[in-house]
């Protein structure tokens with residue numbers, strides 16, 4: 179897993195009092211090996227001078243969108259292309275609102291629209307401004323678009339109030355930036371199913387299972403962190419939606435199938451983590467079943483196999499299944515891989531302490547038709563990241579194979 183430091187960081191500074199800390203931030207970023215170019219908003223100029231940033235960054239500072247001298251050298255498009263990472267610190271409420279609206283009326287906002295580099299913001303503002311519904315909505319919009327928010331921190335504020343809204347300290351910002359993953363799934367759409375399904379017996383009883391949804395949610399989060407658009411179809415679970423993930427809640431296997439099939443058509447990857455009930459009661463009772471009858475029989479019928487249906491789609495996504503097994507882990511997983519025509523299967527042992535259902539830990543063996551990779555033991559979060567890396571590299575290989583297929587196609591002669 180790479181955690182390389184982004185080499186070329188474009189630091190945007192907007193007009194908040196925390197701007198004085200940004201000079202220290204530049205120094206720390208450079209110490210960590212980054213090349214830094216600073217772009218200041220008009221508001222930032224009221225707090226700190228370009229000369230300070232020029233001195234600490236060792237580069238000219240950019241302040242104007244329409245600047246003849248800059249256009250000839252580092253104009254907004256060049257700066258947008260130059261950056262490996264854009265970080266705006268401090269990011270004021272005003273800047274966040276303008277970015278959420280897609281405005282491009284100054285250099286920094288224009289660069290943020292023009293760049294393909296990941297954009298991170300370190301918000302800094304009065305605590306009431308931070309918790310205002312307008313700011314919350316703007317942040318949610320930006321997160322949905324893949325902008326990363328770092329902080330804010332909580333504590334004493336320059337305005338004399340106490341609460342959330344302080345810019346995260348420069349030393350911490352450098353640490354967070356260094357751990358930001360490369361966006362290996364940028365531009366991809368990943369569909370994940372998670373949790374159990376409930377199959378109703380009568381209005382108060384159902385057949386369910388012990389899946390907590392944690393593995394699936396961790397995978398959705400890891401895919402999001404890797405830059406993908408993520409659709410999460412969740413059975414009944416008590417978990418918060420990871421930021422930036424589009425979630426649809428369902429109850430039964432058939433509901434999950436309908437939503438998943440709809441979304442699978444536009445997905446690049448389908449990761450089927452849900453513990454879908456294989457059977458459902460054939461005729462759920464309309465009224466609560468009464469006890470006291472000598473014998474109750476519940477007739478079961480098979481549910482649709484969602485992952486097999488997706489894997490059978492003609493131009494379907496790369497399809498990854500999960501095999502939760504209590505015994506003969508590899509043997510059963512291999513059978514599922516081939517029976518369901520999957521591209522990959524993540525085999526995990528359940529029914530023992532320290533992994534599987536209802537645990538934060540897991541152990542995964544990843545199997546493809548051509549080999550296997552042991553992801554080992556670890557937190558579900560960590561394993562989710564490893565799985566996403568494996569998926570991203572499989573997608574790359576596939577693209578490469580398709581390309582070489584095309585290149586090797588015999589000439590048609592016309």
Ligand code: C5P
Pocket residue numbers: 371431450451452453454455456481482483484485486498499500501502514
């Ligand atoms: O055969 P089994 O149910 O153990 O296979 C597990 C895999 O199949 C998981 O990826 C699970 O999400 C998926 N599955 C499914 N629809 C079903 C049953 C399982 O998508 N009805």
